[in-house]
Amino acid sequence: MKAQILAGALLGSLALLPAAVSARPLPKNARQTSDSGKSGNSGSSAKEKLPFPNVPRITAEEVEKLIKAKGDVVIVDTDDSMSYGAEHIKDAVNIAYDPTVDVSNEDQTLQVLPGNKLIVFYCNCPHEEDSAPMVQEMWQLGYAHNQVKALQGGLTRWEQLGYPLAGTDLPKGTQEKGE
Amino acid sequence: MSRWAKQIETQVGIPTVCVAMDNIVHYAVTYIREYYTGMPLRFVAVPFPFTGQPKSVDVGYVTGKDMLNGGPLMAGVVSALTSPLTANEKISGAPANESVEPRLLPPDTEDNLRALFDAKEWSDYNWINLPTEKKVMAMLRGTSHKPDEIIKTVTITGGARPLSVEKVAISAVMAGASPEHFPVILALATQAPFGNSTSSMANMVVINGPIGKKLNFNSGTNAMGPYNRSNAVVGRAFTILSKTAGDLRNGINAWESLGSNFQYNNILYAENEDNLPDGWKPLHTQMGFNPDDNVVTVGTGWTSISSVGGSQELYPVHYLMRDYMRSLTASGSAATIVMDPTVAGLLQNAHGFKTKEQLSEWFSQNAEKTAGNYWGNGVIQSMVVPLALQGLEPYASWRKVPNETMIKPFTNSRAIHIVVTGGKIQTTWFVTDFGMRRGVKIDDWA
Numbered sequence: 126m127k128a129q130i131l132a133g134a135l136l137g138s139l140a141l142l143p144a145a146v147s148a149r150p151l152p153k154n155a156r157q158t159s160d161s162g163k164s165g166n167s168g169s170s171a172k173e174k175l176p177f178p179n180v181p182r183i184t185a186e187e188v189e190k191l192i193k194a195k196g197d198v199v200i201v202d203t204d205d206s207m208s209y210g211a212e213h214i215k216d217a218v219n220i221a222y223d224p225t226v227d228v229s230n231e232d233q234t235l236q237v238l239p240g241n242k243l244i245v246f247y248c249n250c251p252h253e254e255d256s257a258p259m260v261q262e263m264w265q266l267g268y269a270h271n272q273v274k275a276l277q278g279g280l281t282r283w284e285q286l287g288y289p290l291a292g293t294d295l296p297k298g299t300q301e302k303g304e
Numbered sequence: 305m306s307r308w309a310k311q312i313e314t315q316v317g318i319p320t321v322c323v324a325m326d327n328i329v330h331y332a333v334t335y336i337r338e339y340y341t342g343m344p345l346r347f348v349a350v351p352f353p354f355t356g357q358p359k360s361v362d363v364g365y366v367t368g369k370d371m372l373n374g375g376p377l378m379a380g381v382v383s384a385l386t387s388p389l390t391a392n393e394k395i396s397g398a399p400a401n402e403s404v405e406p407r408l409l410p411p412d413t414e415d416n417l418r419a420l421f422d423a424k425e426w427s428d429y430n431w432i433n434l435p436t437e438k439k440v441m442a443m444l445r446g447t448s449h450k451p452d453e454i455i456k457t458v459t460i461t462g463g464a465r466p467l468s469v470e471k472v473a474i475s476a477v478m479a480g481a482s483p484e485h486f487p488v489i490l491a492l493a494t495q496a497p498f499g500n501s502t503s504s505m506a507n508m509v510v511i512n513g514p515i516g517k518k519l520n521f522n523s524g525t526n527a528m529g530p531y532n533r534s535n536a537v538v539g540r541a542f543t544i545l546s547k548t549a550g551d552l553r554n555g556i557n558a559w560e561s562l563g564s565n566f567q568y569n570n571i572l573y574a575e576n577e578d579n580l581p582d583g584w585k586p587l588h589t590q591m592g593f594n595p596d597d598n599v600v601t602v603g604t605g606w607t608s609i610s611s612v613g614g615s616q617e618l619y620p621v622h623y624l625m626r627d628y629m630r631s632l633t634a635s636g637s638a639a640t641i642v643m644d645p646t647v648a649g650l651l652q653n654a655h656g657f658k659t660k661e662q663l664s665e666w667f668s669q670n671a672e673k674t675a676g677n678y679w680g681n682g683v684i685q686s687m688v689v690p691l692a693l694q695g696l697e698p699y700a701s702w703r704k705v706p707n708e709t710m711i712k713p714f715t716n717s718r719a720i721h722i723v724v725t726g727g728k729i730q731t732t733w734f735v736t737d738f739g740m741r742r743g744v745k746i747d748d749w750a
Contacts, residue, residue, distance in 0.1 A: 199696065207311060218694040223307075226459055229495075229741075232604065234687045236636020236739055237699070240716030265742045266636075267591070267718050 177257035181270070182277040188245055189288050192216075197242040202280075203255045204248060212292035214247065214283055222248065222255040228262045235259070236266055244268070247276035247283070306332060309345050320345070321384035325352035326371035328559065333372070344393040346384035347372055355682065408437070425553045427478065428543050428568060435477040443473040446486030447749055455493050460551040467493060467549050475548060479541035484519055485534065488600055489541045490749035495602040495741065497550025498542060498570065502559045503683070504606050506566035508640060508738040509539060509573075510723055512588035513598035515746055516574035523574035525727025528642070528734075530569075539572030542602075564606070571608070571738075576725045579645035581652040584660050587723055588743050598746035603640055603721075605738030607632055615731040620655055621647055622666065628735035629671040633681045634713035635688070637720065638739030639667065644726035647733050660722040668717035676707030 191198045202213045203222040213219070220234050238244050244263065248255035253275040263273040276283070284290065309320040322345055324332050329349040349372035350365040370380035409417070417434055421427050433439060444451050451470035458465045472493045476486055492509065499505035511521045522532035530536060552558040577586045577595075588599035609628045615621040625641055632639055641663075643651075657663040678684055679702075692699035702711050714720060721740045726732070 205311065206308075207315070216695060218691050218696045220691070230459075232739065232741070233635055233683065234691070236638060236716075236719060237688050237691055237696070239697075240637070240718050267740070267742060 176252050176254055177261065177275075180253065180257040180260045181274045182253065183245055183274040184277050185282045185286050185288060188276060189286070191243065199238060199242050199244045200276075201238070201244060201246045201256075201259070202248075203246055203259055204280075208249065210292060211294040212280070212290055214280065215289035215291045217247070217291075220259070222259055224255070228258050229265070231259075231262065232266060235263060238263070238268075240268065240272075242272075244273045245276050246273070247279045249280040251279070251281070253277070253279060306345055313345075319385045321381050322347045323381070324349050324372075325354055326350065327352040329372050331556070331559075348377055348380040348384060349373075350377065355685070426544075426548050428540065428547070430540075430568075432478040432544075433480055435474045439477045440470065440473045443476050443481070443483050443486055444470065446483030447490060449490065449749065455490065456496075458497060458549045460557075465549060465551070467496065471549065472545060475545035476541050478544050479537050481537040481541050485538050485541070487746050487749040488515065488519070488538050488598075489545070491600045491744040491746045492538070492542045492602065493545055493549075494744050496542065497546035497552060498567065498602075499604045500550065500552055500558055500560070502561055504560055504562050504564040505604065506564040506570070506606060507542070508566075508571040508603040508605065508736065508740075509542065510587055510601045510603070510740070510743075511538075511572070511574040511599075512577065512586050512593075512601065512743065513746070514596060515598035516577070521572075521574035523576040523725050525729055527573040527576070527725040527727070528571060535572050535574075536569065539569035542570045542572070543567055566608075570602075573642075573725050575723055576645055579648075579728065580724050581645075581648050583658045584648060584652070584722075584724065587721065587740070590660065590721075591743050593743060593745065599743035600746055601740055601743035603638075603738035603740040605638060605640070605736055608734050608736040608738075611731075611733045611735075613732070615647060615650055621650055621731070621733070622655060622657070622663065625733065625735050626667060626671045629667060629714065630673045630677070632735070632737040633683050634671075634673070634678065635681075635683045635737070636739055637668070637714045637716035638737055639714065639719070640721040640723060640736045640738040640740055641667075641733060642723050642725060642736065643733035644728060644731060645724055646726075646728050646731045648722075648724045650731060661717070663722055664717045664720040667720050668714045669712065671714050672710045672712050674707060675702050675705050675709045675711050678702065678711060678713050679707075 188198065188200065190196075200214050200217040202209045202217045202219045204213075204219070205221045205223075206219055209217075209219040209221070220231060220238075222228065222231075246256035246259045247253075250256075256275040256279065260273045260275050264270060278285075305322050305324060309322045312318050312320045322332065324347050326349040329347055332345075333347055348370045350368075351371060354362065354365070366377060368377055369375070370377045373380050409420070412420070414434065418432075421432065421434075422429060447469065449469045451468065451473070453469045454466045455469060455472065456467050458467050469490065472490055473486065476489045481489060488511070498507045511523075515521070516523055519534050520532070521534045521538075526532070527535075546552065575586050580586065586595065587601055588597060589595050591599075591601070593599050609631065611621075611624065615624075629639055651657045651663060657666070679689070688699050689703075692703045694700075698711075698715065705711070719739060721738075
């Protein structure tokens with residue numbers, strides 16, 4: 126006998142699928158957006174809504190001071206490994222943010238970061254679009270809110286201020302660290 | 305690998321060939337190509353395993369046969385890099401869409417519908433409640449949230465799925481849950497899907513707050529055993545939810561070599577808050593929640609080691625726990641020690657640990673292992689070595705010491721969690737490597 130009660134009433138759990146096939150991974154656009162922001166600190170107008178407003182920012186100037194004072198700070202570059210290899214803040218480590226992958230997939234790597242130092246995430250994007258989600262994920266992992274911050278203006282701002290960089294794209298003789 | 309290959313080809317313009325292991329290369333060629341990169345990539349394959357082998361074996365792989373296409377491996381590499389694109393490889397644009405499942409399945413017999421659910425891998429292969437519209441609507445009455453509300457977008461291989469309240473209700477029905485469980489399951493859904501790795505990754509779920517008693521979650525005798533309905537059905541719902549929302553299918557994109565029996569129930573239990581020693585806070589209040597908040601916390605890990613017998617005076621219990629911790633990877637300093645209230649009382653009264661935090665700090669300072677043991681683990685190799693090579697301390701320094709040097713790998717005491725549960729029958733405990741994420745407030749999903 127056909128299950129009439131179920132007729133037309135069974136909710137297929139893979140009604141999930143339509144979304145799965147329509148939403149293809151988006152290409153990472155952080156590079157493009159960052160280019161548009163090279164003219165200023167962040168390229169934003171005062172009226173423009175800041176993404177991830179609950180994520181605390183730290184200025185490049187403040188980070189530079191901490192580094193010079195040998196403060197306990199770890200800097201994390203969230204760009205892909207190729208971009209990191211080409212150019213990054215001197216002494217930064219690389220944990221890439223990939224918008225096509227759930228950031229929780231990075232948990233095992235993120236938890237390697239020390240629990241007793243200030244951790245600053247940065248991206249090559251104008252409004253911390255890639256670094257701020259990493260900050261939020263660190264909170265999920267139990268890191269204190271005031272211990273993890275996003276670098277305001279990211280790599281662009283750092284570069285504008287002439288602070289130390291490293292990477293293979295830098296002119297020969299200026300590479301701070303071999304990649 | 306496919307992502308990097310695509311990146312090199314598209315951004316740098318260099319022809320690329322992927323060298324994959326033969327255990328996974330067909331997945332790479334088909335599924336990734338169709339649903340992930342959206343671009344045909346060329347592959348050759350070597351035998352598995354690759355890591356952990358003597359160099360002579362790896363050299364043999366390079367000089368040997370291409371396990372995907374036949375013929376010598378290096379000839380395959382050269383051919384992949386130099387031969388013109390085939391007609392199939394010239395096809396551009398997004399791949400054809402996967403077939404779309406309807407929201408409502410057509411009527412059929414119960415047996416056929418059960419067979420369909422099994423064939424689609426929509427269950428854990430235990431007996432499920434078929435999710436009729438009536439049952440799902442009843443489940444939805446367990447929350448004030450609307451059925452079409454999107455809880456999160458689950459990133460899956462090759463795409464993203466909006467996870468709605470209604471879809472979670474389907475899993476809750478299938479698992480045998482009742483509407484009063486639904487807010488807990490919705491809170492769990494924010495953490496879905498569960499871990500999926502090539503090793504035996506699993507989850508641990510801890511319930512805190514008054515809801516533990518209200519819904520009769522077990523935090524007493526057999527808290528972690530099959531003796532309680534709430535523990536059973538809510539834990540199971542997370543499995544079914546993870547498999548369906550996460551599109552996890554055996555051998556297609558779920559690749560755990562051994563798998564994990566923990567994944568049937570996700571080690572769900574409640575903390576025994578009534579029997580915590582004075583000064584020992586429940587897990588959720590350690591995370592900043594109020595004692596009256598109802599919270600579910602999800603951890604991810606692999607390993608659980610039982611004390612087997614009760615604690616003895618000859619060797620303090622925390623010494624034994626520390627010794628067991630040497631067997632854990634210490635990835636991200638993660639550990640969760642689950643102990644009976646009698647053990648917690650012993651640790652406070654006999655050994656002076658006034659708080660959980662003091663005990664966690666003691667473990668961080670005293671759990672040691674050799675550098676060789678630490679670096680010899682595959683997870684550490686893949687997660688920590690790249691950062692060590694970039695100069696992150698203390699890992700960069702640990703890379704330079706002899707293998708037999710003792711290190712203290714649990715550098716972050718806040719990642720060492722203590723949870724008290726059990727029936728005060730025996731002074732037993734588990735040492736596990738589960739790393740707990742921040743808890744989720746269940747009340748937000750009522």
